Each structure stands twice: as structure tokens, then as C-alpha cells.
Amino acid sequence: MSDPRETQYDRLPEGRRAGELSFRELLRFGWRQITSMRTALVLLLLLALAAVPGSIVPQEGVDALATSRWREDHPKLAPVYDWLGLFDVYGSVWFSAIYLLLMISLVGCIVPRTLVYWRAMRAQPPRAPRNLARLPDATSYRTDESAEQVLARAREVLGRRHRVRAAEDGDGADRGAVSAERGYLREAGNLVFHLSVVVVLVGFAAGSLFGYKGGVIVVEGEPFGNTPQYYDDFVPGRLFSPDQLDPFSFTVDDFDLTWLTEGRAAGQARGFSADVRYRVEPGAEEEEYDLRVNHPLTIGNTDLFLIGHGYAPVITIRDGNGDLVYDGPTVFLPEDQTLRSFGVVKAASAEPQEIGLQGLLFPTFAMTEQGDPVNLFGQAVNPLLSLSVYAGDLGMDDGGAQSVYELDLRGLDQVEGEDGKPLRLDLRPGDTVELPDGLGTVAFEGLEEWQRIQISQTPGKFVALAGVVLALVGLLGSLFIRPRRVWVRAREDADGTLVEVAALDRSGGGDVAPVLADLVAQLRGEGPPETKRDETS
Template sequence: MVSTSSTTEREATGAPPPLAPRELARWGWRQLTSMRTALLLLLLLALGSVPGSVVPQQNIDASRVLRWKADHPGLTPLYEKLGLFSVYDSVWFSAIYLLLMLSLVGCIVPRLGVYARAVRARPPAAPRRLDRLPAHATALTSRSGAEVLERAGEVLRRRRYRVVASGDAVSAERGYLREAGNLLFHVSVIAVLVCFAAGQLWGFKGGVIVPVGRGFTNLVSQYDTFDSGTLMDPEQLPPLHFTVDDFTVKFIPSGTHRGQPESFAAHLTYTEAPGEPERTQRIEVNHPLVLDGVSVFLVGHGYAPVVTVTDGRGKEVYSGPTVFLPQDASFASYGVVKAPEAQPKQIGLDGFFLPTFAATKQRGVFSAFPDALNPGLSLRAYAGNLGLDDGLPQSVYDLDTRRMKPVLGKDGTPLQIVLSPGRAVKLPDGLGTVRFDGWQRWVKLQVSDAPAKTPTLVSITIGLLGLMGSLFIRRRRAWVRVLDTPEGTRVEVAGLDRSTVSQTLDDEVHTLLGLVVPETAGDTDRTDAPPEETA
């Protein structure tokens, strides 16, 4: 109950009474379903997608997220609270998404009813003063008024007008598909949003790095990163197995674009299901392997140096290709080697694989070209406890040195190991030996399934057609009136554009007059009233 003092104060100040809950809800609904709000939410959705393209995403490249966090420890807590490492799963992005869909639906549904009534409605009767419309023309003819009106109806119908004759005038209107195109575009936007949501709910996306010569089976445990929709069962992944047989890459050798990749492709041997015959496929960027809705994209490549570690007992405790991740355009790649079984101490190595080894006093060691023309390996060695026995997960691309000490050289400084293929170095203090046996290439593949890809494409196509219709179709009205005068039959033609002020409206009116009264074409009175004088 509103107090008497509050009521008196409002009456004294002239302030309006407060809205009742129902009125407030109605006002809020009208604001939400206005076109202005829909456009604002669409803009917010576009802006909200920007962090997903700028900040590394957990479900796409987890290792890159870890490196970003290590490089920006101050920003990491804030980014995690805002959900910027998984933008499309965040609460705020989902809220914008749902509000946009609700706004569009609430905006479109009432307009459908208005459009349906407009389609069934008859063209409006002719105004009393046609000469006050934006475009107007008159002519005299010896034909009878009935004959002129009949011919006017035929001409207007041929020009795709809806025609209604009433008394001494013919009313016509065309361009109904303009609003249909507008509605179709907005409906397609909703359809695209629904399809995107379906892909997020029932689809999956995984990333995996596969060295050349190795295979992959479509199991969750085989992925480096895996993100599935809320309603998708990871145990029901489509059967798929492939082997990366070869990888070819060609870099531009000279010029302003030196070192940029000219082309790269992976050659796969795959089977769609156990027992199925093997097939081969060459995949490139934007040319994936597609199997029953599942797409295998080639998204990256790099080097995997083959390193062998022998401990102080002479036992081989590590051997094989190790994935190193590119850090720059020259493909200088960082990686880690862990030998937890080494004795007397566990051994850890980290450093860079340099495809074309070079060194200067100013820069130190670096790669001069991304192709493996003169490969080299630059490593630092650590001895101690790798921390793998604690049961806590560790990234294979990071080395935890908190309980390790750097291996020192003869001069007492941390030992820097520089190796060429086939060379080995003996670690001091009887720790063991590190050998660089060679290198292999690896490819990064993205395996994904978006169930609503085809409906999304169809919705986008329909939306573009609707947008073109709303932009290029003109909503236009025309009237033809006849008046009997002593000099003959006076024919008046007038037009009105309902959507925009068109420069072609006057030409359209005079074209209509010339077709209705062809014997007077070119001999008409022309009146162009300004739009503000429209009756």
C-alpha cells in the first residue's frame, strides 16, 4: 500500500505514479523485444566473440593456454573469473545468446501477424488530391474513363501490382515481399543460432598431435584436447582410425615472403570402421577428410626431434620422437624431455629444436629458416626430482624444476648442450648421456562433428536471400484517376514509396501514364511535390 505522504509528494512534484508489477513486466518485455534491443544484443554477441579469437581457448589448444598463463601470471586470475579461456561456455556469453534469441522471437512473432494482415488487405483508396503526392502526372485523352481504367488495371497487373478498382480510380500496391524478406532474414538468424546451439550440445571437437608414421583411433583417451557438447556421449564417438603416412611442406625460399609456407599437406591411410578396407586421402588446409559427418582438419605442423637418454648405469631410459612446439615463424620449437627412470637421479631436458641452426653473439642460437636445412638441438639439463610421483598431472610441454638443479659445466655455469643429428654428449657427474638421433615431422589435426552444419548453411543462404529482398524490393503504391472535362478525359497518375524516398518514383509514374494513355506519351503535365506535402 502506498503511503499518503508519498502520494502527496508525487502530486506536489508532478511525478508519475510507480508502475505496478504487471505494468513493469509489460514494459520490460516491450524493451527486450524491440528491434533496438535485438541489434544491441547482436552487437554484444559479436563483441563477446572477440576474446574467443584473441585469447587461447582451453578446448582448442590447452598447451597454448598453459603457456599464456605462465607468461601472464597477473592477468590469469582475472581471465579465469571472466571465463575468457572458454568464452563460448561462459555464463555471460550464454546469457547474451539466450537473450538475443528471446528478443528476436518476441520481435518477429507480432510482426508475422501484422504482415499476414497486410498481405490480405486491399490497396488503400485513392486520396482526394493526387497532385499533393510526391510524384504526380496528368494527361488528356479522348478515350472514355471506363476504357482508361480498364487499361490502367491491365498495365498495373503486368507490372506486378495488386490492383483494386473503385469508382473513378484504380488503386494498386506492390512490394509485399520486402517485409517478407526482412522477416525471412530475422527468422534465419534465429535458425542459425539454434543450429549453432545444436552443434554445441550434440557435437564434439578434439585436437591431437600425431607424428608422421604414427596412427590415431577415435577415442577420448587418444586426444590431447577434447571438448564435447552437454548432450553428447563421449563413449559413442564414431569409429575412425587413420595413420599419418607422410607430410609435405614447401616454404618460399626468397623474396619478401621468404620463409612463409607455400603449401603443406598430410597423406592419411584410414578406415571408417573395424574390418573396413583401407583408403588413402590427402588433406590440406580447408580440404579436410570428411566421414559420415566427422571432419579431420589439418591445422598445424612442426618437428619432433628423436632423443635418446642413457642414465649413469648405461641403461637407455628414454628414446623416441618428442613433440616440440613452434614458437615463431622460423619454427624454432620448444620442447621437454623427461626421464623419470634415470639413475642415480632423474633427468629433465628442455630447450629448442632449430630447423636451420644459426648463431651470433648478439642473438645466440636461433633458426634462420623454417625448413630443416641444418637442424640443431639446444638443450639445458636438470637433475633431481621431476615431481611425477606426486600423482598430480603435468603437461608434457612443461618441465617442473622446483625440485631439480641445473647440471653445471666445467666452468660452473649451467651446461648448454648443442647437438647436430647423430651427435651425443656425456653429462657430468656420471648422470648419463644425451644423443640427438634425428628428427621427424608431426601434424596437428582437429577432429570435429557439428551435427547441424547443413541446416546452418541452408539458414545462412535463406537469410542472404531475405536480406537482398529487403534491400532491393521497393514497397510502392500507385493510383490512377479519371475525370470528365470539356476538353476530354483527364487522367491523373500518382505514386508513393512506402519504404524510402526514391529518385525513380517520378520516372515510374510517367512510365505508367505513358502505358495507360500511350497516345499522349511525352506530352504530360508533371508535378513533383516535396515529401513533406504528402497527404
């Protein structure tokens, strides 16, 4: 027989101190903490906060050009952002860790609650309290009917929309009483809502692992084939295979822009669309589609989104020998909402020296009172192309990859004008300028428009959509289904039969007085056979 003075700390294993957890107990404690609802809510908040940098900082998988420009503008912050993974937030280790912990926490919350809910669904409603008059919503009346008649009617009335437990030979408090309960689906709504979060996370994970996202800038009339080399940026999922690419091709025939013509926003784009011709596969019949913002084109498992536009000035360069060394539209990238754009031209085959141009395109050029050049708005009303000229070695023969939107100035010298100052070409459509030192000529032939198209394959999008629908269904169920318990007790005495009726709203804040009055009316044979329609089961 154990000593009654012995405590639990006296029975600890040898070498174990009071309050010290064993490895198994530590694992159990950690599991309980991570699977608590409080932890799940904290992780969900952390996931939302972690997604904020992905909306602020340019992402490599969304716009590699904007990311590259951000790196150039912030040379000191860029290494820090790289170390933190802020240029690829959704693929970073810390974001994935929060994501996985949230999945584990939600599953750990849902499974035990589902088991408890399953047992509650199979259980009988609780016995009637000993004193129904003490409940907040209770009433009583007397009748000449027998107790058996009253209870039989109570079972009939409550059995239409409630789960009924009729006491036959229970204890003294429960004998002669009917217990009923409804609203079991409220907890099902809560479980469905939590399950929907898991479904949404699984859908996003499937899209990230098995899908891809890419972007391409196409000029009117320029064909595109769905192979990786055609993309300006291409970010595949970790489990994506190039064999999954749909073999389509497309060409943008025409680009339609609608401009605002009145008010302070005059000259700004109101809407734009692209007329696209595409083939689902080589040799297939050609089809047409009006590609607009928020109206993607779906080809097989791939979606095409129109997300941006800009200008591509048509530039012609002839070298000192009169040979054509550069010709065609050149994509200039917008720097602001007025579509003032920056671009680069490289004529690597020019003789006697290679020629490089870089500068700005002003769709609607104007000068301020201080003499500074500005662009008024995006519509090309008064276009001007302002370029600096460089000559020398473009470095394109070194074997390294170069961006078509950047000019490597290390092997180049800026060309000077007759006044000894750096040469600046200000060209309008149709202008041709001869370069000094016999370098050749540069002509600005006109403007064309380009469109930025995002192409993506997201296998889990319908799974995520199903999760969102489940969330709405679960939320509606948890908000509008009200769990209630009702008791009816009948006792005969010298004055007749005393009937006591009580109701309890388990969700709190519900007004059960009308329910109680309706039930009493039906028990007395005065009310309609159905309860009120707003009582959701």
C-alpha cells in the same frame, strides 16, 4: 457519473503512488523493452564485442597448450581471466546470457511483425487520395475514351504485376479510380533476414551442445584412434555423449611442406599437406586422403582439419647402466613463426637418477654479431638442439597428472659441467654426448615432423549454413524490392475524359518518373504491354 475534475491519478488503487507500476505493468514494460528492434541491435553489437576476447585470448577448447603457456607467462592476469571466463569465452555465463537475450529479443521482434505483415498481405490497397495532383509524382492527360474504358485498361495493365483495388460504389473521392500496390515481398525480406539470425544462433547452439572439439599432435607413422584418450585436448558439448564418437582411425604417412626460396620470406612455409590413411571403422577397407589447409577430411559426422605443424627431434637416452631409457621423436612446440620450438624430455626409468631435459630447437641456427643465438626461419637448414640437463626425482610417481610439455623442477637438480656451470647440451643431428657423474648419454638422432589436427563434430553446421543463405536472400529482397503504390482516376466532363495518374515509392529515394511515364503510355495505347524489367515485384 464520474467527476470531470477527477484525474487518472485520483483513481489509483489504495496504497499505490503516482507513476508506480504494478507487477504486471512492469513485466509488460520489460517485455516491450527487450523485444524492441533497438534492443536487438544493441544485443547483436554486444555479442560481436563479446566475441573479441575469444579471438585474442587463447581458448581452452581450441588450443589448451597455448592457454597453459599463456597462464605461465602471465601469472598475475591468469586468475583474473579465469574469474571473467576469458579462457572459455563462448561457454561463459555472460556470453550465454547475451546469446539467450538476443534470441528472446529477435523472436519477440519477429512474431508481432509477422502478424502485422500477414494482415497487410490480406488487406486491399488503400483508396485513391482526394487530390492526386498534390503527390510528388503525378501527371494527367485528356482522352476521347470513356472513363469506363480507361479504368478497364488500367485494371488490365496494373493487374499484371500489382494487387489492384477497383472502386465501384465507394465514396466521392474513390469513385471512378483504380488503386494498385506492389512490393509486398520487401517486408518479407526483412522478416527472413531477422529470422536467419535466429537460425544461425540455433545452429551454433546445437553445435555447442551436441558436438565436440578436440586437438591432437601426430608424428608421421603414428596411429590415431578416435577415442578420448588419444586427444591432447578434448572439449565435449554439455549434451554430448562419447557414444557419438565415430569409430574411425588414421595414420599420417607423409607430410609435405613447400618452402619459399626467394626474397625476404625465403625459408618460410608457403603450404603444407599430409597424406592420410584412414578406416571409417575397424575392419573397414583402408582409404587415402590428401589433408590440406581448408580442405578437411570428413568421416561420418566428424571433420578433420590440418591446422599446424612443427618438428619432433628424435632423442635417445641411455642411463648410467647403459640401458635404453628413452627413444623416439619428441614433440617440440613452436614459440614463434620461425618455428623455434620448446620441448621437454623425461626419462623416468633412468638409473641411478631420473633424467629430465628441456630446451630449444633451432631449425636454422645462427649467431648474431652480439653472440646471441637466433633462428632464421622455419625450414630445417641448420638444426641445433640446445638442452639443459636435470637429475633427481621427476615426480611422476606421485599419482598426479603431468603435462608432457612441462618439466616439474621441484625434485630436480640442474646438472653442472666440469667448469662448475650449468650444463648445456648443444647437439646437431648425429651427435652423442656423455653426461657427467655417470648419468648416461644423450643422442640427437635426427628430425621428424608433426602435424596438429583439429577434430570436431558440429551437428548444427548445416542449420547455420541455411541461416546464412536465408540472410543473403532476405537482404537481397529488402534491398532490391521496392514497394510502390499507383492510382489512376478518370472523370468525364464537357471536354472529354480527364485521366489523372500518380505513383508513390514507399521505400524512399526511388525514381518513379519512368514508371509513371510507362504506365501513361500503356493507358493511352502507345507503350509495350509489359512494364520495365527492373521493376521487381
